[in-house]
Amino acid sequence: MMKPNSMRRRLLSTVFMLGLAVAATLPAQAQAAGKRKVIIDDDVGGPRAAQLMAIQSPDVEVLGITIVSGSTWRDENIAHALRTLEVIGRSDIPVVPGSAFPLLNTQEATRRWEALYGKLVYKGAWMDEKWPDGTIQSQPNYHAHDVVPQLAEGMPHTKAANEIAANFMIRKVHEFPGQVTILATGPMTNVALAISLDPSFAETAKEIVYMGGSLNPHQVLPSKSAEQFAREYINTPRLEFNFRWDPEAAKIVLRAPWKRIVMVPADPSTATELSAKLLNDMTKSSTPLAQMVKKVTETGFPLWDELATAVWLDPALISKSDQLFVSIDTDFGAGYGNTLSWPAAYAPQGLIASPTTVVREVNVPAFEKLMIRLMNLPTPAAAK
Structure with a gap:
């Protein structure tokens, strides 16, 4: 007679194998339904690990990549995103054009500001x-x-979606209420437009995780690259590019009633750098993705956007954080675009802002390990 423990083990094994068999027969759409859903909103300046890490994650469904101007112009960013998706075989992910210009800020206004304040x-x-x-x-x-x-990775053959980014965001958030993360790694113009068009947008989303703002960063690494990037925040610690490109948009986004906000400011990025060794470790695979990234990626930059993606993928990477209320200086003075922040006990009376989890430090070795693993994986196939 079989002993009770043996019977139990055999029964559990049978149930487990049946579960695998059932999962294998499920349509791709059903399997995708259990994945974490995300819209990546970014000023994509090339084949970037920040976007690719999300696409490479087996438990993530990238609903679309919405494009905004910032580090480079929107139309160039669209071309980069389209070509990247072509190379990795994921042109099923829509690339959706967003705002070409900030809400109010302009190049001429920036020139006037520089004449006054440096x-x-x-x-x-x-x-x-x-x-x-x-x-x-x-x-x-x-x-x-x-x-x-001309793009280093080649020009795209596919076309962007025939939709506006803000409308796409609104449509997807309502299609999957409470399930969609907005991962914003560029200026926030598209997200602000979605909020302005649909007042229920923010509260219908699951959360927003964004790279933007700056509190009090300090140079951590001894490299020449780290020293050069420190020239900005060593004298202007509250100034950060994504906020400064479109301060009014950032203010709209941070006043919206999100269920959850995670801010990845410039601060934790000072402990990171895309070194030649890290790039080599990230691209050891023979996959089209790894070889493209190895060919066109410039080293020496802090891993700003990659940090935002990583802490969304694995919040355990966060080693230090604060709960703060965050806003932006939109007065056209010396502090235009600067980050404003307060703990709850010190927030101004009547402040309209949602409480924010502000990432101060991350586990850098674990972060790099995650990047290396994901970037060397075969790219998941599109759901059919």
Whole structure:
């Protein structure tokens, strides 16, 4: 006679195998239904690990990539996103055009501001002159907003979706109420437009996780690259590019009634750098994705957007965080675009802002390990 423990083990094994068999026969749509849903809203300046990490994650469904201007212009960013998805075989993910310009801020207004208060270290698509103190990174490739230069990864053959980013976001959030994360790693113009068009947008989403803002970053790494990036925040610790490109949009987003907000400011990025070794470790695979990233990626940059993606994928990477109320200075003075923040006990009376989990530090070795693992995986096939 079989002993009770043996019978139990055999029964559990049978149930487990049956579960695997049933899962294998489920349609791809049913399996995808259990995945974490995300819309990536970004100023994609090339094949970036930040977006690719989400696509590479087996338990994530990227509903779409919405494009905004910022580091480079929207039309160029669209081309980068389309070509990246072509190379990795994921053109099923829609690339959706968003805002070409900020809500109020302009290049001319930025020039006037600089005449009053001094030069900005970085102006993204508005960088119409070289850095006055030099740089070890590539010099700016300035061009008009409707020009798409030749891309290092090749020009795309596919087309962007025939929809506006804000409308796409609204549609998907209502299609999957309470399930969609907005992962915003560029200026927040598209998200602000979605909120303005649909007052229920923010509360219908699951959460927003964003890279933006700056509190009090300090240089951590001893490299020359780290020293050069410190030239900005060492004198202007509350200034960060994503907020500064479109301060009014950021203010709209942070006043909205989100269920959850996670902020990844510049601060934790100072402990990270895309070194030649890390890039090599991330691209050891022979997959089209790894080989493309190895070919076109410039090293020496902090991993700003990758951190935002990583802490969304694995919140256990966060080693230090605070609960703060966060806003933006939108007065056209010396602090225009600066990050404002308060703990609850010190927040101004009548402040309209949602409480925010602010990431201060991350487990960098674990973060790099996650990047290396995901970037070397075969790219998951599209659901059929």
